[in-house]
Amino acid sequence: MARRKVYTPEFKQQAVQLAQQPGNTNQGIASDLGISQSALSSWIKAAKEHGSLAFPGQGVARLTPEQETIKRLERELVTLRQEREILKSAGDLVRQGSKMIYPFVHAQRPQFPLRVLCRTLGVTESGYHSWRARPQKRVKDDAQLLAYIETVHDDSKGRYGSPRVYLELQATGVRCSRHRVARLMRAAGRQGRGKRRSKSTTDSGHSLPVAENLLMRQFEVAEANLVWASDMTFIRTTEGWLYLSVVLDLYSRKIVGWSMGSRMTADLPLSALQMAFHQRHPAPGLIHHSDRGSQYASKVYQHALQGMQMTCSMSRKGDCWDNAVVESFFASLKREECDGAAYSTRDIARQHVFAYLEQFYNRKRRHSYLGYVSPAEFEAQHPANLKRIA
Incomplete structure (x- = not known):
C-alpha cells in the first residue's frame, strides 16, 4: 500500500x-x-x-526601500533598452523598406509595444494595420503558425529552441516542418537559451572519510529508486547567494527532492534528501551518489544515509564528470531560468526556482535523454519500472 x-x-x-x-x-x-x-x-x-x-520558517519577506528602488531602476532600464534591442534585432531591415519591416514588427509585437516598434523603425501604426489586412495566404499561414510558436515559446519562458518547439507543436496536432519553425523563429528573433559555464561549489579540502565511487559514470538506470544523485549550486540575488540542493533519480531524471537556503551547510542537502525519502519511500539498497563535499561527508549526512539504508557513492576528487547528470541539470536551470534574471530578494528567487523545478522541469520540460518527454510523463509511460516506490 x-x-x-x-x-x-x-x-x-x-x-x-x-x-x-x-x-x-x-x-x-x-x-x-x-x-x-x-x-x-x-x-x-x-x-x-x-x-x-502557517508555514514556520518560510514567511514572505517584505522589500526594503533600497530593494524597491532597485526594482524601479530595473523597470526603467528595461524601457531604455527596448529601442536598442529592436534596432539590434532588425539589423538591415530598415534599409530594405516597409515590406520587410512590417513582418518583423508583427513578429516582435509580443516582445515590444507596437508604438515603440513603429516609431523606432520609422513606419506608422496605420501602415502596419493596412499590411496585416492584405490577403496574403502565405503571410497569413506564417502568422498563424508563428502565433502557435510564440505560445509554445512563451509557455517555456523562452527556454525552448526550435527543435523542442517543433516537437511541442507536433504533440498538439499543429502540422509544420522543423525548417519552417526554425525560419519563423529566426525572423521573430526567438531562440532557446544557450550553454553557459559552470562554477564548482564543492569543498573537498577536508579530512572527513569519503566513499568509493560505485556509480562510475553508469548513468543509465533500469528502474526508479535504484540510484539517486545529489549536488548543490548557487543563485545570485541582490540580498546575496541563494543556495539550492537537489536529489535527482537517474532513471527518469526527475528531481525527487530539493531544498533552498541562505547557507551552504550540511542541513541544506539533508533537507533535500529527507524530502526525496518521504516522497518516494525507496526500498533498502539505493545508491546515493554525490561529490566529496564536506556537507555530504559530514557525520550528520552519513548518519542519515545509514538510517535510510542507502549506500553512499562519491565522485573522484576534482572530477565533475562523475556527477555529470546533476551538473547538466544545473546548467539547464541557470540557462533557462536564472541567467539574466535580477532577483531582488532570496524569496523572489525561491519562487522562480520552485516554479521551474515543480511546475516546468519535472512535469512539462521535454528531456532529450527521455525521448523528448518530461520526467513525469516518462514515469507514467513505464509504470512497471516504478515498483521500487513503496
Whole structure:
C-alpha cells in the first residue's frame, strides 16, 4: 500500500505563492504540481488565517526601500533598452523598406509595444494595420503558425529552441516542418537559451572519510529508486547567494527532492534528501551518489544515509564528470531560468526556482535523454519500472 506523501513547509509556501499569482488557478497549479486541489486549498486557507505562521520558517519577506528602488531602476532600464534591442534585432531591415519591416514588427509585437516598434523603425501604426489586412495566404499561414510558436515559446519562458518547439507543436496536432519553425523563429528573433559555464561549489579540502565511487559514470538506470544523485549550486540575488540542493533519480531524471537556503551547510542537502525519502519511500539498497563535499561527508549526512539504508557513492576528487547528470541539470536551470534574471530578494528567487523545478522541469520540460518527454510523463509511460516506490 502506497504511503502518504509528506510535503515540506517550503513546498507548501511556494505552492501557495504560485497559486496566488495573477492568471493562475488552484486547479491548474494543483495539476501542474501533482497534488490534490483540496490540499492546495487547505494550504491557501492556512496562509490566509495565520500568515507567515502557517508555514514556520518560510514567511514572505517584505522589500526594503533600497530593494524597491532597485526594482524601479530595473523597470526603467528595461524601457531604455527596448529601442536598442529592436534596432539590434532588425539589423538591415530598415534599409530594405516597409515590406520587410512590417513582418518583423508583427513578429516582435509580443516582445515590444507596437508604438515603440513603429516609431523606432520609422513606419506608422496605420501602415502596419493596412499590411496585416492584405490577403496574403502565405503571410497569413506564417502568422498563424508563428502565433502557435510564440505560445509554445512563451509557455517555456523562452527556454525552448526550435527543435523542442517543433516537437511541442507536433504533440498538439499543429502540422509544420522543423525548417519552417526554425525560419519563423529566426525572423521573430526567438531562440532557446544557450550553454553557459559552470562554477564548482564543492569543498573537498577536508579530512572527513569519503566513499568509493560505485556509480562510475553508469548513468543509465533500469528502474526508479535504484540510484539517486545529489549536488548543490548557487543563485545570485541582490540580498546575496541563494543556495539550492537537489536529489535527482537517474532513471527518469526527475528531481525527487530539493531544498533552498541562505547557507551552504550540511542541513541544506539533508533537507533535500529527507524530502526525496518521504516522497518516494525507496526500498533498502539505493545508491546515493554525490561529490566529496564536506556537507555530504559530514557525520550528520552519513548518519542519515545509514538510517535510510542507502549506500553512499562519491565522485573522484576534482572530477565533475562523475556527477555529470546533476551538473547538466544545473546548467539547464541557470540557462533557462536564472541567467539574466535580477532577483531582488532570496524569496523572489525561491519562487522562480520552485516554479521551474515543480511546475516546468519535472512535469512539462521535454528531456532529450527521455525521448523528448518530461520526467513525469516518462514515469507514467513505464509504470512497471516504478515498483521500487513503496
